[in-house]
Amino acid sequence: MMTESDCNFDVNLVRQDFPILSKQMNSKPLVYLDSAASTQKPKAVINAIIDLYSNYYANIHRGVYLFSQLSTDKYEEARLAVKNYINAQSEKEIIFTRGATESVNLIAYSYGRYFLNEGDEIIVTEMEHHANIVPWQQLAKEKKLVLRYIPMNDNGELLLDEYEKMLSNKTKIVSVVHISNSLGTINPVKYIFDKAKEFGAVTVLDASQSIQHTKIDVQSLNCDFLAFSGHKIYGPTGIGALYGKLDLLKKMEPYQTGGDMILSVTFERTLFAEVPGKFEAGTQNIEGAIGLGAAINYVNNLGIENIAKYEHSLLDYATSRVLEIPQVKIIGTAKEKASVISFIIEDVHPHDVGTIFDKLGVAVRTGQHCTEPVMRHFNIPATTRASFAFYNTIDDINVFINSIKEVISIFD
Amino acid sequence: MSELNELYQEIILDHNKNPRNWGIIETPSNASEGFNPLCGDHINLYVKVENNRIVDIKFQATGCAISKSSASIMTTLMKGKTLDEAKEIYNEFHEIITHGCADFEPLNENLEIFCGVKDYPSRVKCASLAWHTFLDAIDKNNNKE
Numbered sequence: 001m002m003t004e005s006d007c008n009f010d011v012n013l014v015r016q017d018f019p020i021l022s023k024q025m026n027s028k029p030l031v032y033l034d035s036a037a038s039t040q041k042p043k044a045v046i047n048a049i050i051d052l053y054s055n056y057y058a059n060i061h062r063g064v065y066l067f068s069q070l071s072t073d074k075y076e077e078a079r080l081a082v083k084n085y086i087n088a089q090s091e092k093e094i095i096f097t098r099g100a101t102e103s104v105n106l107i108a109y110s111y112g113r114y115f116l117n118e119g120d121e122i123i124v125t126e127m128e129h130h131a132n133i134v135p136w137q138q139l140a141k142e143k144k145l146v147l148r149y150i151p152m153n154d155n156g157e158l159l160l161d162e163y164e165k166m167l168s169n170k171t172k173i174v175s176v177v178h179i180s181n182s183l184g185t186i187n188p189v190k191y192i193f194d195k196a197k198e199f200g201a202v203t204v205l206d207a208s209q210s211i212q213h214t215k216i217d218v219q220s221l222n223c224d225f226l227a228f229s230g231h232k233i234y235g236p237t238g239i240g241a242l243y244g245k246l247d248l249l250k251k252m253e254p255y256q257t258g259g260d261m262i263l264s265v266t267f268e269r270t271l272f273a274e275v276p277g278k279f280e281a282g283t284q285n286i287e288g289a290i291g292l293g294a295a296i297n298y299v300n301n302l303g304i305e306n307i308a309k310y311e312h313s314l315l316d317y318a319t320s321r322v323l324e325i326p327q328v329k330i331i332g333t334a335k336e337k338a339s340v341i342s343f344i345i346e347d348v349h350p351h352d353v354g355t356i357f358d359k360l361g362v363a364v365r366t367g368q369h370c371t372e373p374v375m376r377h378f379n380i381p382a383t384t385r386a387s388f389a390f391y392n393t394i395d396d397i398n399v400f401i402n403s404i405k406e407v408i409s410i411f412d
Numbered sequence: 413m414s415e416l417n418e419l420y421q422e423i424i425l426d427h428n429k430n431p432r433n434w435g436i437i438e439t440p441s442n443a444s445e446g447f448n449p450l451c452g453d454h455i456n457l458y459v460k461v462e463n464n465r466i467v468d469i470k471f472q473a474t475g476c477a478i479s480k481s482s483a484s485i486m487t488t489l490m491k492g493k494t495l496d497e498a499k500e501i502y503n504e505f506h507e508i509i510t511h512g513c514a515d516f517e518p519l520n521e522n523l524e525i526f527c528g529v530k531d532y533p534s535r536v537k538c539a540s541l542a543w544h545t546f547l548d549a550i551d552k553n554n555n556k557e
Contacts, residue, residue, distance in 0.1 A: 349475060349476035349477060350476075351451050351475075351476040351478075351535070351538065352420070352476045352477045352478070355419065355532060355535060356416055356420070359416050367450075367451065367452070381474055381475075382451070382452055410416065410420050410425070411420075411425065
């Protein structure tokens, strides 16, 4: 049996950074296996927010006084942290949003509406989160575009031959999920984007589930836009980012208009601010951005490669233990997978699984995971999903396995 | 595990595994369809009312054990009852599901199994789905009359 010492990673030390992990849920030690829905927060993030509000808070980009300047500096430092984390060329390419959903909507609105025309095509995949389907559907309806879906096989792997057949000069946008939230599949996005570029399409990466698991380099990935949410990478909710290539962002129209995004306003006309200010209308989520900056620094200190390696060892161990239980079927068995196990237990509905797990102190997600087409592909109503982060332990997985056995015995 | 046993009692597990009154009534006097978008629970309910009495009731459903067994138990309680009696049972169920049984002893002892559901707020909708669907079905009948 594997132990934590097999990995170059002191999980017990790391757990001390997360106050919530020592809490109980329903009088049982918390076993938090829902990090794909949202990650818990380290003290570094919590303290950065307390520090802001206790010591130097003021509105940003406005005041000439010291605290406004300090808040502005911290906010802009967070932008720089995001820029460095994904290896963008310039911090001007980083726009703070409410999260990945708003980031995708921004692209659809500010790029799609102005640069796509009737008959143009957008390609997404069958395994997208609804956030990377619905904005494009709405755009397609409005502009009479064609939306195509790259199909997948029953392991949850994209059929790249089918994708290549879809590509043509009509293809204007290829928007792909990097890691599937419901299946765990890691998609070959570099390959997908290189092919898209042969036809001059704009490439969009939904990095909601990859930003916290794997090194992302937007330049080497040939990625024009990237969307992610802060709360999935140990930061606060209500903040996320959109990366966009500077030349694209410059020619795009604003998403929302109002204060702080202008250069000059008269009754007759408005001159917009330069990128990224043009896309950040109104008072921004200052605490969110500063918290996200702290989260990225925290991840950098641990090292994303160390995180990836440790999480993969958790996935391997959990997968082997789950496979020992004949009543359980894993949904999503791609060769390249992140630390997510979606599963169904024979004759037990996932919501009953979730309720029993809850009483045992185990937090998992049950339902369709905002990927209804994926559920339809596998002809199932829902799954139970356990997702593992670097603060999970082998013990957590053992509790998880025992909980599955408990469910089976109750329903036997 | 005692708390869990309160929710997943033998009778609930039994009705989940062997739902009573499962199927379709070809010529129902009343029918309704219920959804719980949160969980994807779905029920088709068929009722045959003659002279103000429920002479037959059947359902087909997909969903969790709580929603399926609740539907099954509901149909066993409603079959043969007059519409007025059925509404009384519904009201009693509704009282139990919203307030529990601490200050209240169900007249209908078959409803006692629902006493614990109130402690699982995320599951109340599962248990109520079939009952709301039933009320909707018989209210349609009243509209017709």
